[in-house]
Amino acid sequence: MAQIEQSDGGKKKKGAQKKMHIHVDFTPMVDMNMLLITFFMLCTTMIKSQTLQITLPTNEKVEEQEMNKAKESEGITMIVDVERNADGTAKKDENGDPVNIVYYYFGKPTITAEENNLQAEYFIGDENNLQRGVRKILHDRNKEVLKRIDELKAKWAAKEFSSNADINDSIYQARAKAIRNDSTIERPVVVIKATPEARWESLISALDEMQINQISRYQIDNINQVDSAMIIDYRAKHPAK
Amino acid sequence: MGKVKIKRKSTLIDMTAMSDVTVLLLTFFMLTSTFLQKEPVTVLTPSSVSEIKVPTNNLASILVSPNGKVFISVLGEADPTVADGEWASEPIRKQILENALGEWNRLHPSNKVSLTPSEIETFTKLNMFGVPFTQLKAFLDMSQTEQDKFISNMENPAAGIPVNDNRDLEKPNEFQIWMRAIYSSGNDNLQRALKRGEGIAVKADKGTPYAVVHDVLDNLQTLKMNRFSIMTALKSSED
Structure with a gap:
């Protein structure tokens, strides 16, 4: 080669x-x-990083009347934080990273000497297609939308909208968006807050849960005194083991 | 019976086929590679299920280091045929620098910064910058290795763009001056991307405390840049 x-040519010439x-x-x-x-x-970087698009509310003071108040029954407030040990230091997992925890309450905050409607959960994802932790709470609150989207997804997988893959995709996207924003269905409104110590990762996880659970109405807000007081109260009532 | 003749085999291996394969592989890697951009700190972004790719042009990315230092990188139009190359990274960065310096000198008449053309030239070549205005001249006069060392040193108080929780746009902080300069850089495509929320990407390490990132988010809110994207890595929804 x-x-x-x-x-x-065979014969040798002089x-x-x-x-x-x-x-x-x-x-x-x-x-x-x-x-x-x-x-x-x-x-080379083969994997390009992804982006998560978010829209923050304006910083300006909004007139009380103009505020689009969410129905109390639909509201969920999630406060992301790191889990604490009894002495107040951040609890570490086996890898030495702080453990992310989510405090949440439905509707309005209730805090009295006896009562505190704050609860705590973790980001633990799915197991055998069963939602756990934070995902279960959000999933249960957004069942109707998720059910319809699952039906839609089955149609999309069967290419019922169009035999052309691109058209099939875009019709699916548009219909899914319409379901997410359908005001006739009971959908939750989620307010995401983060304590100053909360890890950036946990805020992204919270935003991610919105995408996974097809929640269209959510916003990031600043933590206020009531929220901090509730967390302190919760920790006092549920001391770390 | 005759002697069994052992045939002497040549140990020469023909490398042509091997060479063909390696050249093919090499071509593949050369064409698909996008080089890692030099960044002052390495951050591990959190993962999300979002599948939107980071744009490769018309992007202002804001890097937040775990201890709160802020760096900005601006990419213009990658295609040189758009606007006759007027909107490529270098002219855009030059325009941004001019705008930002003009604003700084107007607000701080006692602390004016003026740069020579060669210093401006150096600035346009920088992928990521992050020094206070008062240090800018000295920083641009350094050699490239010194510059890298200067901004990669997280102990250095002069590394990173100063940012605070200022909400008064009459007296913007340095981060706000830069972001405004980027917005008014004259590149229509960049401006459109900023409005759509694709032009700003915030990149922070997953372990960064929220209080640190919050300063940056709050500043963007004050500047009415409410729509932006967050850089993440890919994960499956099962996690």
């Missing part, structure tokens, strides 16, 4: 050149290529 043979074998050794070329491949493999 890598050699060129020069064959002469002064004819000797039969030559030109053999090119490709080993150094392969060596060099391998080095370059290694370099490119190590320098």
Whole structure:
């Protein structure tokens, strides 16, 4: 393959050149290529990072009347924080990372000496297609929307909207959006808050749960004194083991 | 019986086929690679199920280090045919620097910063910047290795763009000056991306306390840049 043979016509003529074998050794070329491949493999980023788009409310003071008050029964307030030990230090998991915890309450905050409607949960995802932790709470509150979207997804998988994959996708997206924003269905309104110590990761996880549970109405808000008081009260009533 | 002749085999292996394969692989990697951008701190972004890709052009990304230092990187139009190259990264960065310096000098007449053309040239080549205005001149005069060292040193109080919880736009802080300068850089596509919420990407480490990131988010809110994206890594919904 890598050699060129020069064959002469058989009969030797006087002064004819000797039969030559030109053999090119490709080993150094392969060596060099391998080095370059290694370099490119190590320098490339195959996985591009993703983005999560969010819209924050304006900072300006909104007139009390203009505020679109959420129905009390639909409201869920989630406060992300790190779990504490009894001495107030952040609790660490086996990898040495702080444990993310979510405090939540439905409707209005209630806090008295005896009562506190704050509850705590973790981000633990699914297990065998069963929602757990925070996801279960949100899932249970948004059942109607999720049920309809599941039906829609079955149709999408069967390509019922169109045989063209792109058109099928876009019709599915549009219908799903319409379901998420359908005001005739009871849907939750989630307010996400974070304590100053909360890890950035936990806020993203909370936003992520909105996407997973197809919740269209949510916003990020600043934590207020009532919320902090409730967390302190909750910790006092449920001391860490 | 005759002797069994052992045939002498040549140990030469023909490398041509191997070479063909390696060249193919090399070509693949060369064409698909996007190089890692140099950043002052390495951050591990949190993961989410969102599948929207980070845009490669017309993007202002804000990097927040775990201890609250802020760096900005601006990318213009990647395609040189758009607006005759007027909106490529370098001219846009130059325009942003001019706007920001103009604003700074107007607000701080006693502490004016003026840069030479070569210093401006250096600035346009920077992928990511993050120094206070008062340090800018000295920073741009450094060699590249010194610059890297300067902003990668998290102990250095002069690394990172100063940011506070200021809400008075009459007296903007340095981060707000930069963000406004980016908005008014004259690149229509960048401005449109900013309005759609695709032009700003906030990148922070997953372990960063919320209080640190909150300052940046709050400043963006004050600037009425309410729509933006957050950089995340991909995860499956089962996690």
